[in-house]
Amino acid sequence: MITLTTENFDEHVLHGETPILVDFWAEWCPPCRMIAPILEQIEAEYGDRIRIAKINGDENPEIVERYGVMGFPTLNLYRDGQVVQQIMGARSKRRLLADLSGHL
Numbered sequence: 001m002i003t004l005t006t007e008n009f010d011e012h013v014l015h016g017e018t019p020i021l022v023d024f025w026a027e028w029c030p031p032c033r034m035i036a037p038i039l040e041q042i043e044a045e046y047g048d049r050i051r052i053a054k055i056n057g058d059e060n061p062e063i064v065e066r067y068g069v070m071g072f073p074t075l076n077l078y079r080d081g082q083v084v085q086q087i088m089g090a091r092s093k094r095r096l097l098a099d100l101s102g103h104l
Contacts, residue, residue, distance in 0.1 A: 006062050021076070024067075031072070
């Protein structure tokens with residue numbers, strides 16, 4: 001799983017060839033901790049089709065503001081440098097995969 005910062009965000013997210021799901025999270029956020037292992041499972045199973053990355057929103061407020069993230073966790077799916085889907089809040093693995101099914 002890629003750890004993003006303000007410094008490497010554009011390189012990994014906007015210029016990558018594979019779709020990337022970015023998890024905007026915070027240390028103090030219980031739902032963020034709930035979804036983390038689900039994202040690891042999805043990466044293990046679908047890593048050839050989608051990359052998974054995390055960015056700590058409290059430590060990188062410029063990126064949070066740039067993409068209008070209003071709460072944590074927020075999952076933005078980027079394809080060709082554009083947000084093609086935004087998912088707010090924790091989800092079960094089955095529901096998350098259903099939400100992403102058109103992109104896998």
